Amino acid sequence: AQTVTQSQPEMSVQEAETVTLSCTYDTSESDYYLFWYKQPPSRQMILVIRQEAYKQQNATENRFSVNFQKAAKSFSLKISDSQLGDAAMYFCALHRGKLIFGQGTELSVKP
Amino acid sequence: DAMVIQNPRYQVTQFGKPVTLSCSQTLNHNVMYWYQQKSSQAPKLLFHYYDKDFNNEADTPDNFQSRRPNTSFCFLDIRSPGLGDAAMYLCATSRAGDTDTQYFGPGTRLTVL
Numbered sequence: 001a002q003t004v005t006q007s008q009p010e011m012s013v014q015e016a017e018t019v020t021l022s023c024t025y026d027t028s029e030s031d032y033y034l035f036w037y038k039q040p041p042s043r044q045m046i047l048v049i050r051q052e053a054y055k056q057q058n059a060t061e062n063r064f065s066v067n068f069q070k071a072a073k074s075f076s077l078k079i080s081d082s083q084l085g086d087a088a089m090y091f092c093a094l095h096r097g098k099l100i101f102g103q104g105t106e107l108s109v110k111p
Numbered sequence: 112d113a114m115v116i117q118n119p120r121y122q123v124t125q126f127g128k129p130v131t132l133s134c135s136q137t138l139n140h141n142v143m144y145w146y147q148q149k150s151s152q153a154p155k156l157l158f159h160y161y162d163k164d165f166n167n168e169a170d171t172p173d174n175f176q177s178r179r180p181n182t183s184f185c186f187l188d189i190r191s192p193g194l195g196d197a198a199m200y201l202c203a204t205s206r207a208g209d210t211d212t213q214y215f216g217p218g219t220r221l222t223v224l
Binding site for chain 1: 152153203215
C-alpha cells in the first residue's frame, strides 16, 4: 500500500524566516512523482512544487525548495523568507496512478 | 487564462434532494477528477475520467455519479444527499493519467439541510 505521512499538523514561522515541513511516504515503486500543494483559506489547491523520483536534483521554485531523500522516502518542503501569503494548509502528495495525499500541515505566519 | 472552473462556488440543498455540481476546463486536459474534501481532511478521490473512460474508486458510494459529455465539462451528481455528504467538492484536471500534475478548481462547498 502507498501512504503519505505528514507528522506536523501545525507549524508556525515568523515572517522573513525559514520553515521546513516534513513528509515521509511509502511505496514499492521506483518511478513516481511527489508534489507539495498549498491550500489557502480560499480553499483552491495550488501546486507549489513537483519532484520526479528519478531525478536526484532537488526541485526549487523561487522561495520553495525540497529535500528529496529517496532511500529514506522523505520529501520535505523548505520555505525561505516566509511571507504572510504563505499561510495555508500544505499537502504532500505521492502520484503513482493517482494522487495520495498526506494529512496536511497548517502553516501560520506571524508578522 | 487557461483554468479549471467550478460552478456554483456554494450550493445548498435539502436532505434527499438531487444536486449537480459542474466543472469545466480550458486546459484541454484529457483527465478530469472529482474529490471530496471534508473539513480539516485531505481530499478523497471519488472518481476520474480518462477521456471517456470512467474510473470509480472502490469506496465511492453509489449515491455519487458522474458525467462527462465532452472534453471540457464534467458533472458530479449526488442522487440523494445526506448530511454526511456536506463537504467541499474539488475538480481537478491533468494532461495524462499517470505522471502529470493535477490542476485544481476553486471547489464547490455543498451544504445539506
